[in-house]
Amino acid sequence: MIQTQNLTFQYKNSSNVLSFPNIHLKTNEHLLILGKSGIGKTTLLHLLAGLLSPKTGNIAINNVNISTLNSKKLDKFRGSNIGMVFQKKHAIPSLTVFENLKARLYFSKKEKPDSYLNQTLEQLHLTDFKNSKVNEISEGQLQRLGIALSVIHNPQIILADEPTSSLDNENCKAVIKLLIEQAEKNNAHLIVITHDERIMPFFNNTLTL
Amino acid sequence: MNIWKISIKNLKNKAFYTGLSIIILALSITLLLGIKQIQQSFKYQTENNLGNIDMVIGAKGSPLQLILASVLHIDNPTGNISYTEAKTLAKNRLIKSAIPISYGDNYKGYRIVGTNNNFYTLYNAELNNGRFANTAMEVVIGATIANKLNLKLGDTFKSAHGLIDNTVDVHDNELTVVGILKPTEKVIDRLIITPLETIWDVHNHNDEVHNENDENEHNHDEDAHKTEEEHTHEHTHNDTHEHEEHHNIEKHSDNHEEDHAHENKQITALLVTFRNPMGLLTLPRKINDTSNLQAALPKYELDRLYEFTSIGFKTITWIAYLILIISGITIFINLYKMVKERAYDLALLRSYGASNFQLIKMVFYEGFIAAFLAFILGLTIVKIGTYALIKFSNLGMKAHIIQPLNIQDGIQIAVLVFIMVTLSIAFAIYPILKMNISTILSNEK
Numbered sequence: 001m002i003q004t005q006n007l008t009f010q011y012k013n014s015s016n017v018l019s020f021p022n023i024h025l026k027t028n029e030h031l032l033i034l035g036k037s038g039i040g041k042t043t044l045l046h047l048l049a050g051l052l053s054p055k056t057g058n059i060a061i062n063n064v065n066i067s068t069l070n071s072k073k074l075d076k077f078r079g080s081n082i083g084m085v086f087q088k089k090h091a092i093p094s095l096t097v098f099e100n101l102k103a104r105l106y107f108s109k110k111e112k113p114d115s116y117l118n119q120t121l122e123q124l125h126l127t128d129f130k131n132s133k134v135n136e137i138s139e140g141q142l143q144r145l146g147i148a149l150s151v152i153h154n155p156q157i158i159l160a161d162e163p164t165s166s167l168d169n170e171n172c173k174a175v176i177k178l179l180i181e182q183a184e185k186n187n188a189h190l191i192v193i194t195h196d197e198r199i200m201p202f203f204n205n206t207l208t209l
Numbered sequence: 210m211n212i213w214k215i216s217i218k219n220l221k222n223k224a225f226y227t228g229l230s231i232i233i234l235a236l237s238i239t240l241l242l243g244i245k246q247i248q249q250s251f252k253y254q255t256e257n258n259l260g261n262i263d264m265v266i267g268a269k270g271s272p273l274q275l276i277l278a279s280v281l282h283i284d285n286p287t288g289n290i291s292y293t294e295a296k297t298l299a300k301n302r303l304i305k306s307a308i309p310i311s312y313g314d315n316y317k318g319y320r321i322v323g324t325n326n327n328f329y330t331l332y333n334a335e336l337n338n339g340r341f342a343n344t345a346m347e348v349v350i351g352a353t354i355a356n357k358l359n360l361k362l363g364d365t366f367k368s369a370h371g372l373i374d375n376t377v378d379v380h381d382n383e384l385t386v387v388g389i390l391k392p393t394e395k396v397i398d399r400l401i402i403t404p405l406e407t408i409w410d411v412h413n414h415n416d417e418v419h420n421e422n423d424e425n426e427h428n429h430d431e432d433a434h435k436t437e438e439e440h441t442h443e444h445t446h447n448d449t450h451e452h453e454e455h456h457n458i459e460k461h462s463d464n465h466e467e468d469h470a471h472e473n474k475q476i477t478a479l480l481v482t483f484r485n486p487m488g489l490l491t492l493p494r495k496i497n498d499t500s501n502l503q504a505a506l507p508k509y510e511l512d513r514l515y516e517f518t519s520i521g522f523k524t525i526t527w528i529a530y531l532i533l534i535i536s537g538i539t540i541f542i543n544l545y546k547m548v549k550e551r552a553y554d555l556a557l558l559r560s561y562g563a564s565n566f567q568l569i570k571m572v573f574y575e576g577f578i579a580a581f582l583a584f585i586l587g588l589t590i591v592k593i594g595t596y597a598l599i600k601f602s603n604l605g606m607k608a609h610i611i612q613p614l615n616i617q618d619g620i621q622i623a624v625l626v627f628i629m630v631t632l633s634i635a636f637a638i639y640p641i642l643k644m645n646i647s648t649i650l651s652n653e654k
Contacts, residue, residue: 042651064273082560090554092554094218105214108211108562149561
């Protein structure tokens with residue numbers, strides 16, 4: 001369950017205070033947040049991920065008020081419970097695809113057998129590239145790796161920042177389906193922020209900023 | 210997967226820059242370790258080989274040469290002195306002990322030193338087996354010689370004239386090994402010790418043979434005198450000092466009948482220990498001012514030598530420190546660049562749940578792995594360099610000058626490198642502490 005109340009945020013050196021509507025997601029519910037560029041979509045996503053601290057208000061994830069957690073506890077909580085897919089397709093370049101997944105689990109402090117990792121790679125059609133360095137795989141493969149990295153530790157929430165903005169219709173559909181599939185497989189909430197209205201049909205809950 | 214593994218992978222991923230940092234740091238470590246080793250070798254020589262020798266009396270010439278030749282046994286002697294005169298000096302009440310030494314022959318490059326049994330006490334040398342040499346043609350050999358030349362008790366050999374191994378100018382007399390010393394880590398390990406009489410007898414015999422030939426072949430004209438000059442040259446073992454040769458020629462001619470008398474024998478030097486500091490204050494000046502002999506103070510001469518060489522040492526040391534600082538800056542630049550360039554990677558790891566402390570640890574590990582590899586490389590270069598110096602530079606019996614690196618010095622330099630690398634890393638991690646994960650992940654920076 002995710003619940004936000006009276007959430008506001010103010011950037012340093014800015015007089016503008018961003019206010020966000022309350023969010024209430026029950027178990028296994030997903031949310032699409034729409035809005036124009038600069039409206040604060042990414043800020044909201046980073047508040048939900050605990051990467052930013054709200055000026056006012058509370059964020060409760062499965063009854064844990066993350067706004068009150070100290071830095072250490074917040075890092076731990078984020079590592080275990082949140083998976084993020086970023087607009088910029090990226091992974092650690094010095095590691096292979098497989099090692100990236102291992103690193104993700106290491107920082108999440110979660111143990112998974114190699115067979116589980118291999119299974120995830122297979123689902124995402126990355127098995128053939130498991131020993132490839134990040135710079136040796138294609139953009140599409142890198143995007144799938146990003147999704148694998150966001151779900152490999154069985155998070156409670158998957159937060160996706162503009163995951164389809166640079167994709168054609170076919171790939172846009174494939175990626176969003178994959179995200180929903182992985183979220184449901186992990187019993188996780190999926191929250192996607194985007195200005196891409198092509199993905200609206202895939203979501204029951206929509207919030208426009 | 211853990212932070213160590215990620216750090217190693219990161220270093221491998223930028224192998225060129227990592228290699229460059231390691232090489233620069235290794236170079237400065239090599240210089241620092243190398244200088245320490247050379248300085249230590251000098252210090253070792255000074256402290257270990259001087260024994261209780263306060264003063265060396267020998268022929269006029271370079272005092273440093275006299276010390277290097279008669280104490281450290283790494284140079285040619287300045288000439289010979291009268292044993293009678295030396296004994297007279299030794300009776301001075303300020304002198305506690307005076308040990309005569311005479312040398313000029315070698316066996317396979319190892320010096321044969323004629324002396325008395327007090328010589329062993331200078332180096333606290335003890336017998337490993339056999340006994341001390343009591344009569345002429347008996348020798349006691351140092352541990353290194355026994356080991357290197359595989360000489361055993363009862364073995365015999367013939368000495369060669371001069372201080373360099375040769376097979377041309379070999380004496381007829383056979384020397385017998387009667388004792389082998391325990392290792393001392395001092396110069397005596399590489400000396401062949403024999404009574405003074407051995408040196409005198411070997412050379413008298415040679416002189417006699419030569420004299421017989423002279424009588425057969427020459428009259429006592431100018432040519433004959435020249436031949437004697439050559440004999441005297443051999444007898445005194447003085448290859449470099451014409452003045453001394455001339456002095457000996459005159460002595461040889463004037464006292465021909467007494468030539469073989471014990472009192473008129475010659476020695477190379479007298480190793481003196483003072484009874485009290487008064488000896489140090491008065492005797493050297495008195496001897497140098499009022500006699501044909503030279504008194505040299507080992508500690509003073511070696512300190513002087515050290516002063517000369519220390520200018521070079523200091524210069525190289527400062528260059529090494531400079532390189533160390535440059536390599537520190539290189540490490541800092543590399544790590545700082547890494548932190549800045551990999552800001553997105555680091556932010557990504559933070560989104561994975563990594564704490565700031567874990568990221569800092571990762572940077573520290575990268576810096577310390579590079580520093581550790583550089584230290585090992587530097588140490589290896591010094592070790593190989595030392596080995597190559599001993600192996601290929603024909604140092605021969607002087608090879609013992611090179612001392613193994615003191616662990617304390619190694620630790621001292623390791624600590625210095627550790628501090629420098631820590632400072633470099635401390636500056637490099639600053640961007641991590643100031644990192645705004647949200648901004649980086651938003652792709653705004």
